[in-house]
Amino acid sequence: MKVIKIYLSCLLLSMALLNLSCSQEINSKTNIPKESSSAKTRIALAVSDLSIGTHRLAFGIIEPGIGPIKNDEIKLETFFLQDENNPLLKETLVAEFQKWPVGNKGVYTSMATFDRAGKWGIGITYETPNGLIERASTVIDVAEKSLAPFxxxxxxxxxxxxxxxxxxLYELTTDPTPYSPFYEYSIEKTITERMSSLILFASPAFCTTGTCGPQIDIIKNLHSDFSKEVVFIHVEIYENPADITGDISNASVVQAVKDWNLPSEPWVFLVDEDGIVRQRFEGLATYQEIKSALTQNNFITGK
Incomplete structure (x- = not known):
């Protein structure tokens, strides 16, 4: 049976580094900006579906001999690569470290805008634990249109x-502790009845990125705080989860994942009462990130 394809090659490469969602480990380039003496610094991207528009960029930084860099914030620059010898600086941003709720991991995030498709560069500047200023960069592909709903x-x-x-509930989810409020509404019903919703696509037991379990726990906490204002839905990635019995080759993807054309997991979408996607998160998003988006888009009162 068909099994979801989640950028397996990039995933296997990155999991050994940061346990990031659909990460890409790419050696630092020498063009945007010029490298410091530490030429082996790696930027591990935690997002894959980038297109024209404003996106939540998420990534980790791996410093040889030190490991993941976890500063509170770092400098981030984006460049359009009209040619490799003449990169066009587009934005200078601050990327903040988002600590994950389990372990000692996390990613940097920032909202970056891409105004055209093609090759783009990401340049970072940060301070190492020993006080040195380091720089690194990588190249990303920006598409005309996102795969998943934008x-x-x-x-x-x-x-x-x-x-x-x-x-x-075990026929609806691979979550070892199923949470019944997540399975009361279909996406169709919330749109038809004009209800704002938070939709999580994830497979807690079979998530190849290892972040779906923590993500569903975060969504449970959000539901506890905001269930009177927002409908919360969890969509399991695979059909008949109770029949998989540990062998993912027996699994097939549910129709909703195909409908939404998801290239990875987990995903969180905020959909307003008009059925419009107001924010989306690829990979693990923290409680505060999602709460802030709910507040900014008037899903909740901001308590």
Whole structure:
């Protein structure tokens, strides 16, 4: 049966470094900006679906002999590579470190805008634990259009399976501690009935990135705080999760994942009462990141 393809080659490479979601480990380049003496610094991208528009960039930094860099914030520059010898500086930003709720891991995030498709460069400047200023860079591909629904797009009215179909939650999710409020509504129903929703696509037990379990726990905490204002939905990635029995080759992807054309997992989408995607998060997003987006888009009152 068909199994979801989640950029396996990039995933296997990065998991050994940061346990990042769909990461790419790329050696630092020498063109944007010029390298410091530490030429082996690695930028591990935690997002893959980049297109024209404003995106949440998420990445880790690996310093040889030191490991992951976890400063509070770093300088981030983006460049359009009209040619490698003449990169065009587009933005100078601050990327903040987002500590994950488990272990001693995390990623840097910043909202970056790409105004055209093609090759782009990311340049970072940061201070190492021993006080040195280091620089590194990498190249990314920006597409004309995202694979998954983008901010401003109409959400697809998927008919994901709910507890109206079965009372056995283990038929709806691979979460070892299923949370029944996540399975009360289909995406179609929230759109039809004009309800704001938070939709999580993830497979807690079979997540190849190792971040789906922590993500669903974060969403449970958000539900506890904001369930009166937002409908929370979890869509399992695979059909018949109870039948997989540890062998992912027996799995097939649910229709909702196909509807939304998701290239990776986990994903979180915020959909307003008009059925419009107002924010999206590829890879693990922290409680505070999602809460801030809920507040900024008037899903919650900001308590």
């Amino acid at each position: 901010v401003g797009d109409k959400a697809y009215p998927s008919r994901n399976i709910t507890n109206a179909i079965t009372n056995n």
